[in-house]
Amino acid sequence: MPKLNLKFFFIKFLLISNLSFRIVGKLIFQDNFDTLDANVWLHESLNEAHLDEFQLYTDTKENSYSEHGILHIKPTLVVNEESDKFHPIRSARLSTKNSFSFTYGIIEFRARIPSGDWLFPALWLMPTNSQYGPWPTSGEIDVMESRGNRNLTDTQGNFVGVQQVSSTLHWGPRTDLDGWKLSHFSNNDNSCFSNAFHTYKTIWTPESISFHVDEEQIGITVPPEGGYWEMGDFNKDDLPNPWSNGTKSAPFDQSFYLIINLAVGGTHFFSDADNNEGGKPWKNTSPNAGLDFWKGRDQWLGTWNLATDDSHFLIDYVRVWDLE
Ligand SMILES: *[C@@H]1O[C@H](CO)[C@@H](O)[C@H](O)[C@H]1NC(C)=O
Ligand SMILES: CC(=O)N[C@H]1CO[C@H](CO)[C@@H](O)[C@@H]1O
Numbered sequence: 484m485p486k487l488n489l490k491f492f493f494i495k496f497l498l499i500s501n502l503s504f505r506i507v508g509k510l511i512f513q514d515n516f517d518t519l520d521a522n523v524w525l526h527e528s529l530n531e532a533h534l535d536e537f538q539l540y541t542d543t544k545e546n547s548y549s550e551h552g553i554l555h556i557k558p559t560l561v562v563n564e565e566s567d568k569f570h571p572i573r574s575a576r577l578s579t580k581n582s583f584s585f586t587y588g589i590i591e592f593r594a595r596i597p598s599g600d601w602l603f604p605a606l607w608l609m610p611t612n613s614q615y616g617p618w619p620t621s622g623e624i625d626v627m628e629s630r631g632n633r634n635l636t637d638t639q640g641n642f643v644g645v646q647q648v649s650s651t652l653h654w655g656p657r658t659d660l661d662g663w664k665l666s667h668f669s670n671n672d673n674s675c676f677s678n679a680f681h682t683y684k685t686i687w688t689p690e691s692i693s694f695h696v697d698e699e700q701i702g703i704t705v706p707p708e709g710g711y712w713e714m715g716d717f718n719k720d721d722l723p724n725p726w727s728n729g730t731k732s733a734p735f736d737q738s739f740y741l742i743i744n745l746a747v748g749g750t751h752f753f754s755d756a757d758n759n760e761g762g763k764p765w766k767n768t769s770p771n772a773g774l775d776f777w778k779g780r781d782q783w784l785g786t787w788n789l790a791t792d793d794s795h796f797l798i799d800y801v802r803v804w805d806l807e
Contacts, residue, residue: 506688512583512741512803516554519547524577527742536749537601537773538572547575554798556745558602558787571777576744584611584738587806590626591684592743593799598645598677599787600761601753601776602631603746604796606683608739615725615734619661622734623653624692627683629676630753631794633786634760643669643757645677650685650694652704654711654734656722662715668694668702680799688806689732706731741803745796748776761786 514523526542538558540546547556559573592606605628610621628651632644641647649669655661684695693703707713710731712724726733746752750767757763764779765772776783787794 506686506806507589508805508807510802511585511588511805512579513800515552515800516549516798517552519549519554519577523579523582525579525581527576527578527580527744535751535772536603537570537747537776538574538745539570540576540744541573542575543573546573547577552799554743555792556604556743556796556798557792558597558599558745558747558794560784565774565777568771569773569777571773571780572747574745574747576742576746578609578742579740580609580611583803584740585803585805586736586738587687587689589684589686589804589806590741591682591800591802592626593680593682594627595678595680595797595799596627596629596645596648596676597631597745597794597796598633598675599631599794600633600635600759600783601748602787602794602796603749603752604629604631605742605744605746606798606801607742608685609742610734611738611740614737615729617658619653619655619658619663620725620734621737622739623651624685624687624735624739625649625651625653626685626694627696628752631677631786632759633675633677635753636758637754638756638758642671642673645675646673647671648676648681648683648696650683650702652692652735655715656712656717656720656725660715660717660720660722662711662717665714666692666702666704670696670699670701677793680797687735689730689736692732692735711735741801743796743798743801748772 556575596604606626608624613621615621629648630644635644637643652666653663686693691705730736761782765775
């Protein structure tokens with residue numbers, strides 16, 4: 484839970500919820516996916532930061548295409564190969580890195596998440612210029628992340644698969660000093676986010692960043708006057724403040740771009756401590772997690788209904804408005 488003074492939080496909340504009626508400005512970006520426009524969406528390939536995941540990203544129509552106004556990101560299997568550093572899945576990651584970036588605004592995606600064990604869909608934003616330094620110093624805004632497992636529970640017994648979506652900000656002066664836990668919010672619904680389209684919205688202003696699912700606010704982060712440096716209590720770490728020249732919303736006072744992707748597994752996002760019906764075929768400490776995952780496919784392949792679009796990440800639209 485964010486360490487916020489409650490009174491301060493409520494006053495801010497009232498101000499901001501009031502404000503949000505007035506702040507919607509012009510629509511500055513819209514894609515309804517009548518086509519998948521290669522001038523807008525860059526197909527990103529694997530980058531170093533995601534080598535631990537089990538997919539490679541392609542730009543082929545097999546893994547991403549638009550159909551009846553819906554963008555499909557479809558995971559496929561690589562069946563004719565098996566090696567230690569194996570990535571057995573193909574998928575897609577699309578971004579507006581080369582076409583559209585913005586600072587502050589309202590971002591709304593309408594999407595249906597996929598179901599199938601270990602599928603990991605995400606709608607998020609990354610910094611265009613990483614002005615404050617490498618990840619996570621320049622920030623990351625995760626509008627929505629989820630897990631495709633139908634029966635995955637955490638150590639407290641809460642469903643953390645398709646019954647849950649979460650939103651997170653990543654920020655910190657060093658990789659091992661990421662304050663994300665203070666700005667992480669999840670929302671559970673036992674009717675499952677994979678059964679229908681939902682809207683995922685982020686309201687990003689100089690004062691706060693709030694996350695909304697179907698118009699309901701699931702969380703808000705309001706940096707104090709000392710900004711994210713103060714919020715993360717990083718003074719004690721004896722490091723220079725990388726955001727000292729920024730505003731109190733730094734690193735979230737710079738330009739960001741949109742990303743839509745469907746990842747699979749990996750050694751960071753699925754806890755070994757969680758309980759999955761069917762088990763988990765790899766350990767996050769395994770040096771060959773991708774191969775372990777593939778060898779254990781009897782445990783998960785049956786949960787991907789490959790004859791239907793259940794395993795596809797479906798996106799109806801993306802819209803961004805600036806602030807008034
Ligand atoms: C802030 O700006 C000053 C003057 O341009 C510069 O010397 C300093 O390195 C900057 N600090 C950071 C953390 O970027
Ligand atoms: C054991 C168990 O709870 N199985 C459930 C897994 O999830 C599906 C879909 O929600 C249910 O139909 C099963 O009963």
